Amino acid sequence: MSDAAPRPAPEVALQRYLHAHMPISGHLGATVAEATPDRVRLVAPLGANVNHRGTAFGGSISALAILAGWSLLHLRLQAVGGSWRIVIQRNTVEYLAPAESDFEAECAAPDPGEWERFLAMVEVRGRGRVDLAARVLSNGVVAATFAGRYVAMRLP
C-alpha cells in the first residue's frame, strides 16, 4: 500500500497546469475535455469570450487553439520523457463561421512522418519544430481552422 496520493486524471492535471501557469486560460474559462498524446480538446464558454456581435471573439478562438496545440505537444513530450521548453513560432487562423455558443478547440496528433522528422531533428540539434493543426467547433459547426508551428527544446 502506497502513501502517495492518487495521480489525477490527465485532463485534471493539464487543466491545473494551464490555470496555474497561464492565468489567462482561467479567464477564457478554458476546461480540458480530453488530454491524450493523440488528441486534446479544450472547451470555452461563449459568455466570457463574447464579442460585440454576441458570438465568440476571434482573439479567444485563436488563444484556445494555441493552447490546444501547446497542450498536445506538452503531452506528447511527456510521453517521450525528459524536460522540454515549448514555444510557438507562428500560427495562421481562418475564421470560417461565427461561433454562436460554447466552443471547443481540438488538436490532433501530427502525421507520423511529421513526428518522426521532429524527433530526428531533436536527436541531432536538441530542438525541433513541428506543425500542428487544430479546428474550433461550436454547435457542430467548424468556426475556425488553426495551423501552428511550435518549437520544442530539450532541456539539460
Add this chain to the structure above:
Amino acid sequence: MSDAAPRPAPEVALQRYLHAHMPISGHLGATVAEATPDRVRLVAPLGANVNHRGTAFGGSISALAILAGWSLLHLRLQAVGGSWRIVIQRNTVEYLAPAESDFEAECAAPDPGEWERFLAMVEVRGRGRVDLAARVLSNGVVAATFAGRYVAMRLP
C-alpha cells in the same frame, strides 16, 4: 451653452467600448494608448498574460493584435460614417522574440491604395475586405508581427 456631456477622448471611448462589448479585453488588461484612424496602440500588462516561462502568452499577444486591427478599422469606418459590421476573416502571427514585460500592439493605417480598393469594393457590393498589419512590441523589441484580413459590411 450646451447641456450635452462633453465627448470623451477617442482613447477613452474606444476603451469603454472594448471593455463593455468584448469582456475578455478587460481580462487581458488592455488599455488604449492611442486611437486615431491612422494608428491604434493597445497596451497589456505582462502579469495578466504571463505564461509558464514568465513571458507573454502567444494567445494574449495574438488577441491584442486582433483587437488593435479591429479598432483601427472601427475608427476609420466611423470617419467614413454609417453603420458597419466588422469581422476578422483570417490572421497570421509570427512570434519573433519573447515579450518579457508589458506589451503593446500597434496597428497602422493600410496603404492608401489598399484603402481605396476597399472603399471601391464597398461602393459596388456593400462590403469589402482589407488587410491590416500590426506589430507587438515589448521593451522596444518587436515580439511579434501580425497580418489580419478583416471584412466590413455596411449595414442598412
